[in-house]
Amino acid sequence: MRIIGVTPSINDQTGNITVNQDYLDMVFRAGAAPVVLPLTDDKEALDAMLARVDGLLLTGGADVDPARYGEEKLPCCGENAPRRDETEFYLCRRALEKDMPLLAVCRGLQVLNCALGGTLYQDIETQFGGDLKHPCYDQPKEQVHFVELEEGTKLLSVTGVKRQKVNSRHHQAIKDLAPGLIVNARTEDGLIEGAEMPGKKFAVGVQWHPESLSDRIPEAQALMNAFAVACGGNE
Numbered sequence: 001m002r003i004i005g006v007t008p009s010i011n012d013q014t015g016n017i018t019v020n021q022d023y024l025d026m027v028f029r030a031g032a033a034p035v036v037l038p039l040t041d042d043k044e045a046l047d048a049m050l051a052r053v054d055g056l057l058l059t060g061g062a063d064v065d066p067a068r069y070g071e072e073k074l075p076c077c078g079e080n081a082p083r084r085d086e087t088e089f090y091l092c093r094r095a096l097e098k099d100m101p102l103l104a105v106c107r108g109l110q111v112l113n114c115a116l117g118g119t120l121y122q123d124i125e126t127q128f129g130g131d132l133k134h135p136c137y138d139q140p141k142e143q144v145h146f147v148e149l150e151e152g153t154k155l156l157s158v159t160g161v162k163r164q165k166v167n168s169r170h171h172q173a174i175k176d177l178a179p180g181l182i183v184n185a186r187t188e189d190g191l192i193e194g195a196e197m198p199g200k201k202f203a204v205g206v207q208w209h210p211e212s213l214s215d216r217i218p219e220a221q222a223l224m225n226a227f228a229v230a231c232g233g234n235e
């Protein structure tokens with residue numbers, strides 16, 4: 001069974017790392033085995049961990065430190081997680097170098113974009129505006145707005161649904177897309193809700209949370225299933 005490395009959140013007060021069980025269940029449903037990867041700046045240890053997994057799942061969580069994309073932190077930016085940034089930026093870049101399959105969810109998409117030189121809106125409402133409410137933290141599993149998938153993308157080809165209604169638990173989003181990425185989903189008001197890297201086996205990011213939908217929404221689980229197949233399926 002293929003093994004998928006899953007990155008955790010860290011609570012600075014308690015020191016505990018946590019992963020929402022929904023991510024792990026989505027991986028199990030795809031016939032793969034998740035393992036949670038510890039956070040560290042020890043690159044040798046991170047390389048050793050990556051060498052033993054078949055794919056990398058970057059999960060949601062705290063805001064990326066704006067210094068990572070060359071900006072001053074504004075009051076509208078939320079809490080950061082420096083140790084997590086250090087871990088995930090390295091894992092993300094190394095996975096892409098090795099062409100190891102990568103699925104990036106929410107903060108994971110933002111890490112993917114920033115690791116490759118892109119930037120973020122530090123707060124959508126303050127810096128982008130738009131017609132939609134994105135920080136719907138009290139409705140984690142509710143499909144609150146639509147996204148339109150772009151033709152010719154991996155995301156559309158593996159989910160097969162051009163217009164999807166998704167959940168939304170973010171207050172940041174991609175501002176400048178990194179070189180090498182293409183947009184795979186947008187809202188009707190033009191906000192980027194997903195990006196991917198063409199030419200890779202599987203390097204796909206979405207701003208919503210498929211793990212919170214995948215127990216009942218087929219296209220959400222289809223994304224995970226395609227990721228698991230890219231990782232080697234059930235060989």
Ligand code: MN
Binds near residue numbers: 133145167169170193
């Ligand atoms: Mn959204």
